[in-house]
Amino acid sequence: MGRIFQEQGKSDEAIAEFKKVLEVDSENLMAHSLLGSIFLAQGDYQTAIEEYQQILSLNPDDESAQSSLKQAIEKAAGDAKPKETAKPSAAAEPAAKDPQGTGSVTLGELYLKQGHFDKAIEVFQELLAKDPQNLMLRQKLSEVMEKQQKEAAISGGATSKLKKNDFTQPPDQKEDVITEEVKADQKKQPRPKKEDDSKFTSEDILQVMRRGGKDDAVVEEKKPAEAPKPAAKEPNASDKKTKPEEPKAVPAVALKAEQIDRFKDILAELGTIEGIQRCFLIGNDGINVVSIGETSNNADLGKQAVAIFQSTHRSVSQLNQGKLQQVLVTADSGNILLVSLEQLVLIVLANDKINLGLLRITLDNVMKKMGKLI
Amino acid sequence: MDFKKILEETLSNVEGSIGAGLVGMDGIVIDQISHNASFDINVVGAEYSSIIKNATRASTNFGLGNTNEILITTDKATMIMMMVGNAYFVTLAINLDGNLGRGRLELKKAIPKFEKELT
Numbered sequence: 001m002g003r004i005f006q007e008q009g010k011s012d013e014a015i016a017e018f019k020k021v022l023e024v025d026s027e028n029l030m031a032h033s034l035l036g037s038i039f040l041a042q043g044d045y046q047t048a049i050e051e052y053q054q055i056l057s058l059n060p061d062d063e064s065a066q067s068s069l070k071q072a073i074e075k076a077a078g079d080a081k082p083k084e085t086a087k088p089s090a091a092a093e094p095a096a097k098d099p100q101g102t103g104s105v106t107l108g109e110l111y112l113k114q115g116h117f118d119k120a121i122e123v124f125q126e127l128l129a130k131d132p133q134n135l136m137l138r139q140k141l142s143e144v145m146e147k148q149q150k151e152a153a154i155s156g157g158a159t160s161k162l163k164k165n166d167f168t169q170p171p172d173q174k175e176d177v178i179t180e181e182v183k184a185d186q187k188k189q190p191r192p193k194k195e196d197d198s199k200f201t202s203e204d205i206l207q208v209m210r211r212g213g214k215d216d217a218v219v220e221e222k223k224p225a226e227a228p229k230p231a232a233k234e235p236n237a238s239d240k241k242t243k244p245e246e247p248k249a250v251p252a253v254a255l256k257a258e259q260i261d262r263f264k265d266i267l268a269e270l271g272t273i274e275g276i277q278r279c280f281l282i283g284n285d286g287i288n289v290v291s292i293g294e295t296s297n298n299a300d301l302g303k304q305a306v307a308i309f310q311s312t313h314r315s316v317s318q319l320n321q322g323k324l325q326q327v328l329v330t331a332d333s334g335n336i337l338l339v340s341l342e343q344l345v346l347i348v349l350a351n352d353k354i355n356l357g358l359l360r361i362t363l364d365n366v367m368k369k370m371g372k373l374i
Numbered sequence: 375m376d377f378k379k380i381l382e383e384t385l386s387n388v389e390g391s392i393g394a395g396l397v398g399m400d401g402i403v404i405d406q407i408s409h410n411a412s413f414d415i416n417v418v419g420a421e422y423s424s425i426i427k428n429a430t431r432a433s434t435n436f437g438l439g440n441t442n443e444i445l446i447t448t449d450k451a452t453m454i455m456m457m458v459g460n461a462y463f464v465t466l467a468i469n470l471d472g473n474l475g476r477g478r479l480e481l482k483k484a485i486p487k488f489e490k491e492l493t
Contacts, residue, residue: 027401027420297436304432308425312446315421320412321467322450329429332439336432349436 011038026314027058029065036068045076049106057307077107108140117148136287259373263290266373270366275354277334281344281370282306289344305338305347326363328356341367342374377405380487381464384480385409390472392451396464396488399423404462413467422455426463443478456481458488 005014015038021031036051052069055062108123124141131137267279271292278293286306288298308327316324329336337348337359346367350359381394385407393413395406401420408414415422430441446453452474455465464484468477 025420027424300435301432304428304435307428308432311421311424311428315418315425316446316448316453318417318421319414319467321453322448324446324448326445326447327425327429328443328445328447329433329441330443330445331429331433331441334433334436334438336429336436336438 006034006038011042014038029055029058029062032058033065033068036065036072040068040072040075043075045072048072049076073106073110105137105140108144112144112147115151117144117151120144121148136283136285136289139287139289260290262373263370264292266366266369267292270348270362273350273354273359273362275350276359277349277351279346279348281341281346283344293349301336301347301349305336305345309338309340309345337363339363339367341370344370344374346370377488377491378407380484380491381405381407384466384484387480388466388468388473388477390469391477392467392469392472394464394466395419396458396462397422399426399461399463415465422463422465426455426457452477454478454481456485458485459492462488462492464488 005011005017015035018031018035018038021028022035025031032051032054036048036055039045039048039051049069049072052065052072055065056069059065105123105127108120108127111117111120111123121141121144124137124144128137128141263281267281267290270276270279276293278291278295278298280291280293280295280298280302281289282302282305283289286299286302288295288302291298308329309324312327313324316322324340326340327338329338333352335348335350335352335354335356337346337350339346339348346363348359348363377396381396385391385394392410393406393408393415395415396404397415397419398404401423403416403419406415425444425446426441429444433439433441440457442457444455446455449470451467451469452472453465453467454474454477455463456478457463464481466477466481468474
């Protein structure tokens, strides 16, 4: 029926039909694909991107979705630029209304993936200028800087004077220094241009999208810099891009440096339980906030944890079983525990010798302490 | 194949149980029993399947091997999911005041019965 409407050019009716299909079968690739094509044709690139992301999360090898996603991202990027120059005051507006903002984190990620550090830095700095309190953005910027430093060190060139910890400091103390130093370094050390600077490969896009596609949530958290609040409110139901049936990722919380230190102390307490291999706290956009123990591949685990949490959240809502608190995955040789904490998710990786009873009791205490901090 | 009978037996042995079901990894419910009208596994079979797939991906990526069990805790209930072979899983929901340990035990006992029926 949806296809008939689509062929007749009745986009709204077609969208309604495809959404009905997804209510019954949320993994229907055809429905996601057709919705994506309609949104793309309508110029609603962000929603189209979300549809293609859904397809790729279900079937990462879907070449058609890869290609369409690439097209949507490129169009979104192309569409956003003129708006920014035409309206310099956009920084003061809420992010949800700012298509440039919502697309830029993804663009920044793509530049990072391609090794275009200067462009990635530029994107993240622009976003940070609009939302200086956003810790997640600062961490992303820190990540780019770190990679840039490493690359420069390998090539023997000048490196940025920035240190990772600079980005956990209050913005008013560090921001200007950071910007000036980075810009100076970038001028001194122009990165050799690659064969095709403006194109992203499907693999680039896929890799970024496999991060969960929720980076936009970071930007959507933007609030006036004068009144930063730790607990971001639930997304507005009237937000244009929000799918009513999807549990929207809650915007990542902005944490202060001292809060992070305190979180580390609390996590360290948890880490004393025998059998725990690592624990870390992520925003529910999948980005690492604080971690103890081994940190390799935390980002991957974070993305997968978010995917698990989203599916679980949906199922719990559909069954009317209250508010999701914990998910414990028991595998052959270990356990993954995910605990919801406001806008954050605590992830604990433990071996199969862990005393789960003790872990649960300790977790109760830990979560209470963390809850007080937020 | 009397899956319902196995599910009934499991539910009757677990204090505070809400419902139970046997679901394929394709998300299609094979059989289910519920003590609560709002608890319909048909509605969430596909989501449960996604949860297990994502969990399996995560546990495999981190060298933990195959996923055997998933425990979901909410402020109203606890849901247990256990793999039955590679292609199915059984799920049991229990009230917060129910006996979670007993629930896990009864599910573990039910798994070989399901496997026998499914082979």
